[in-house]
Amino acid sequence: MNNEELQQWVEEVSLQYFGRPFIHKATFNARLKATGGRYFTQSHNIEISPHQLAAFGKEETEKIIKHELCHYHLHILNRGYKHRDQDFKQLLAHVGGSRYCNTLPERKEAKKREYRYLLQCVHCGQQYYRKRRMDVSKYRCGRCSGKLNIKMLDKE
Template identity: 60%
Template sequence: MNDEQLQTWVEEISLRSFGVPFRHRAKFNGRLRTTGGRYFMKTHHIEINPAQLEAYGTEEVERIIKHELCHYHLHLSGRGYRHRDPEFKALLNQVGGSRYCQSLPGRAKRKPLPYRYKLVCNRCGMEYLRKRRVDPERYRCGKCRGVLQLSSLQ
């Protein structure tokens, strides 16, 4: 599928599901990695990740298009277009769009950093695990207000 076919597909979905025409550009963007699509508020254009089409087919991409069209139509009508807005959630459920896109197969998932540092209270012995190094002089124990001492777990 090319950009022109995507454009006509988005226009059809907009008319069928929302009853309002899509009057801007829709195109594929192969540089998208972690998202299925995106809506640009300044230009009102929509970009879709072509890897989602290859991996999951037209049904999943149609749900992604409906998600982006929810942003589009709500933003142009001056209503709540953000993910957290109740109007966005209601319209998304009404048209059958996806809330989140599926992660692409073969993509390595980020592993959380293991805890590398430990702050120990000198007074009560309370331990605080941290992934990043912090300055113990800037903090006190949340339990007894005692002095903290930094130690490394590795």
């Protein structure tokens, strides 16, 4: 999918779910990896991550588009467009947009490789990854208050 097709898609979603036209620019931005999309308050443009489309498909990407369009339309109407605003939360729930995007699989693996230690609860098996070593005798499991064991992870 290219930027022209994305623009068409965003315009269709805007009319279908919001009943208002999207008259600004929607583009892909390949640098977006930790977030699914961005709305710019100055230019009113929207950027969408192509990685989300490739990893999770059109259905999840449409939820991201709805999220960004909620910011867009509420900002245009001078209503609460920020994540914490009630207007935003209500509109997002009404149109079926996603509050958060899914984490990309390659980012999950990269995040796991950063950790050096694995804490595991003896009682319930809950796992905690840590970058720094800690004294397990001073801490308990957050889920069941069980005793924790520490293990150093192998590095490739």
